[in-house]
Amino acid sequence: MAKRTKGSKRIAGRGERVAVVKTFKMFVGGAFVRSESGHTLPCTDASGAHVANVARASRKDLRDAVGAARGALGGWSKRSAFNRGQIAFRIAEMLEDRRSMVEARLVDVVGLDPDDAAAEVSSAVDRAFWYAGWCDKFAQVLGGVNPVASPYFDFTLPEPVGVVFAAPSRRSPLVGLVTAIACAIAAGNTCIVVVEPKHALVAVDFAEVLATSDVPGGVVNVLTGHRDELVPHVGSHYGIDGVAWYGAADAAFATLERLAADSVKRVHRLDDRGAASWRREHGKSLAWLERHVEWKTAWHPIGT
Amino acid sequence: MRYELPPIPTVDQVAAEARARSFTTRSIKTTAKRAVLKTIVEMIDLTTLEGADTPGKVRRLCRKAITPWPGHADVPPVAAVCVYPTMVEVARDALRGSSVRVAAVATAFPSGQSFLDVRLDEVRRTVDAGADEIDMVINRGAFLAGDYARVFDEIAATKEACGAAHLKVILETGELGPLDQVRRASHVAMDAGADFIKTSTGKLPSAATMPIVLVMLEAIRDHYRATGRAIGMKPAGGIRTAKQAWHYLVMVKETLGDEWLTADRFRIGASSLLNDVLMQWARLDSGHYQAPNYFSED
Numbered sequence: 001m002a003k004r005t006k007g008s009k010r011i012a013g014r015g016e017r018v019a020v021v022k023t024f025k026m027f028v029g030g031a032f033v034r035s036e037s038g039h040t041l042p043c044t045d046a047s048g049a050h051v052a053n054v055a056r057a058s059r060k061d062l063r064d065a066v067g068a069a070r071g072a073l074g075g076w077s078k079r080s081a082f083n084r085g086q087i088a089f090r091i092a093e094m095l096e097d098r099r100s101m102v103e104a105r106l107v108d109v110v111g112l113d114p115d116d117a118a119a120e121v122s123s124a125v126d127r128a129f130w131y132a133g134w135c136d137k138f139a140q141v142l143g144g145v146n147p148v149a150s151p152y153f154d155f156t157l158p159e160p161v162g163v164v165f166a167a168p169s170r171r172s173p174l175v176g177l178v179t180a181i182a183c184a185i186a187a188g189n190t191c192i193v194v195v196e197p198k199h200a201l202v203a204v205d206f207a208e209v210l211a212t213s214d215v216p217g218g219v220v221n222v223l224t225g226h227r228d229e230l231v232p233h234v235g236s237h238y239g240i241d242g243v244a245w246y247g248a249a250d251a252a253f254a255t256l257e258r259l260a261a262d263s264v265k266r267v268h269r270l271d272d273r274g275a276a277s278w279r280r281e282h283g284k285s286l287a288w289l290e291r292h293v294e295w296k297t298a299w300h301p302i303g304t
Numbered sequence: 305m306r307y308e309l310p311p312i313p314t315v316d317q318v319a320a321e322a323r324a325r326s327f328t329t330r331s332i333k334t335t336a337k338r339a340v341l342k343t344i345v346e347m348i349d350l351t352t353l354e355g356a357d358t359p360g361k362v363r364r365l366c367r368k369a370i371t372p373w374p375g376h377a378d379v380p381p382v383a384a385v386c387v388y389p390t391m392v393e394v395a396r397d398a399l400r401g402s403s404v405r406v407a408a409v410a411t412a413f414p415s416g417q418s419f420l421d422v423r424l425d426e427v428r429r430t431v432d433a434g435a436d437e438i439d440m441v442i443n444r445g446a447f448l449a450g451d452y453a454r455v456f457d458e459i460a461a462t463k464e465a466c467g468a469a470h471l472k473v474i475l476e477t478g479e480l481g482p483l484d485q486v487r488r489a490s491h492v493a494m495d496a497g498a499d500f501i502k503t504s505t506g507k508l509p510s511a512a513t514m515p516i517v518l519v520m521l522e523a524i525r526d527h528y529r530a531t532g533r534a535i536g537m538k539p540a541g542g543i544r545t546a547k548q549a550w551h552y553l554v555m556v557k558e559t560l561g562d563e564w565l566t567a568d569r570f571r572i573g574a575s576s577l578l579n580d581v582l583m584q585w586a587r588l589d590s591g592h593y594q595a596p597n598y599f600s601e602d
Binding site for chain 2: 063066070233236237238239262263
């Protein structure tokens, strides 16, 4: 079939095969689902040709995702840190295994050249691997014993915030997404991400990786749609405990902060950079994981 | 004269399931939703049936039954508190002066596997202790053996032992098998003098489902047409969300009519349902989605 150009509505000639344009689903509660609203958004490749449709997440889809994430939170946060690490490593393994699919998507849809696509996937695998390693180590590094001037053994431990909503990078198609998810789940949180149409197909590919890598249903939920549409609902939903908004616009973030104050959400406005910067070091820091923890300090009496 | 089961139509399971499913597609929003949430609260039998129940836990539940949501006077009290016989006195004292009734499970709940005189004695003592309503279990052993007359006689004897107290008869549908059996058991219970028929004890993994309740509601409808006696219905076990509960209310309305949409004729046996109803209520009041960790867990 001839390559279509932007805006053209070509009609297939007699005897010519008509390609099927797929409508990609979202990943909620361990299952691939359509939007409850029935709405979809067109996905275009770098040349502007319509290649697929993705679901357009509605307020109700967000609510369903929060329900799934909250349901999964107890099980995920109570697993041993080591087991969480094993599962997170498995995500990296599965992404490596499916790299040809993801690379092809980065080339065909996002428009990266093949070398950049390979570098993007390699970097994403490394990022997943790096955060997986932290699963059973961050508590020792971040927590500690506090020197107090009274007969107490006083120590502080990091605990998961709860359900984290992330609007990942708009500039890094895969590494930004993997970072946003990995730093949340490594700390024992469950998370919801919403990915815009430009990178949505890559995100759904990654959701397929998640679905086949022992991640319990509901721990990671991938929505597709317009993130700014969801700002008021994310801000006001009492079931979301933490928000990471990458590259937020001032107005949207102000709205988010104002609404989030009611339920005392932890809201973070995070720096978004170019894809190359993400591939190198951006987002690879224990401080990113630390955003998604709450501190618990215990005072244990000791004999004087 | 021994009881004989009257001729009963067979149940089409596929049709029952399809019809039950059809009740889940109504859109209930805003003012209708507020009304339905209030109705659900008024119909709840707030239940605690654990070996670990303490007087303190029962008192706490009773306070919640009277004032489900402190500071919100528009939320009505629930219909009843349902406890084990030994907790009836505690519940009665805690509920004194309120409209909430005391219901108690008796007759060797949940299995019912004890001697008839022991079971009847348990019922009498529970009523003496102050129970307004008795939830009994039928003798499933006798029922499954086909001895309907014995099941009938035992229910009738229990009804007599209840005196003025209302009798709810638990069929424990999870142990009866196909829907035809549910229909048969419903008729035996209603013929023997039940005031309510109830699906299950809540102690089995398979509890109330919509097709089972539909069959029981249709049995109630046919019994009402034949005898003029209105029997109540109580699904119990497995109803945890407000949405599930209003699916049942839709089914009651469209099977039996508005006359059954009162706490005198329809109850829901539940414990965590109330929290979800309050959560939805808060969602209507505030306009924001709520999280379960802001509501009490029992």
